[in-house]
Amino acid sequence: MYLFADSGSTKTHWVITDFEYNILTEFKTIGLNPYFTSEQKLLATLTEAFPQKLDPLKIEKLYFYGSGCSIEENYYHFRQAFLDFFFNAEINIFSDMLGAARASLKTDEGICAILGTGVNSCFYNGQAIKQNAISLGYILGDEGSGAYIGKLFAKFYLEKRLDPELSDKFYLETGENKASILNAVYKNPNPNKYLANFCHFIYKNIEHKQLTELVEFSFNKFFKNYIVIFNDYENKKLSLTGSLANAFKDILIKIATNLGIQQPIFIDNPIYGIIEYHRITNE
Secondary structure (H helix, E strand, O other): OEEEEEEOOOEEEEEEEOOOOOEEEEEEEEOOOOOOOOHHHHHHHHHHHOOOOOOHHHOOEEEEEEOOOOOHHHHHHHHHHHHHHOOOOEEEEEEHHHHHHHHHHOOOOEEEEEEOOOEEEEEEOOOOEEEEOOOOHHHHOOOOOHHHHHHHHHHHHHOOOOOHHHHHHHHHHHOOOHHHHHHHHHOOOOHHHHHHOHHHHHHHOOOOHHHHHHHHHHHHHHHHHHOOOOOOHHHOEEEEEOHHHHHOHHHHHHHHHHOOOOOOEEEOOHHHHHHHHHHHHOO
8 A cells, every 4th residue: 555645734634545546545634844743743643543444564655745844854753753653664755845746747847836824836847846946934935825915914904004894894703903913923833824814814805905906916926936936937837736826716817827827727635636646657
């Protein structure tokens, strides 16, 4: 059996297949990032979540694609945990960026970007990443991400620049005020995830001109910093993955068209595309 995993900030999607890549079962766990997840936590997560009806020693290959896995030194403890749990398996660990590219472009050349709580992009040659955008995280970068859009929205709300009717609606639905927002941003953990959650309200009210303009401004920044930096970007395939990309695909298509870019490929759940890539290449 083969085991595939796609791990993001909040959850990890696991799929077990047979040797012909037919899906046998699936399960989900918390997001597993080597920067924040210890070897012991990873082992405990696997022990709790791995299907009891299956024997982990029968897993022959593991393909783990995750955030924080672009540098081998960062995920050495993950490799050790996987070897302890899947004693007989060949362990393969890759970045979530490579997973998104393989899932959406398969063996074709193109540009791939992840648009979720954070943002990243790369130029992919059909097998490997050949060039990465410079990603500085939610404080210094991540233009167009959920955290970036949420930050702009919070500023408009707190500075009383939102349409009063929209501002009142947001308060009635969430109860958020200056104290709660500043406390969450400056005192609580994961302020990027907190800010990105505002995108749920924005999505539900995107027909409001002020919110449409806010999202369009953010995505124009995204294209400027993460897409048009690649040579001959107009003539390359573009794939966009992540929750934000799929939620606001109409706006992204409009901006891409204005820049002379062919309509992007949108992937909602990369894990199935990842499995298909490995089926095609038998790697």
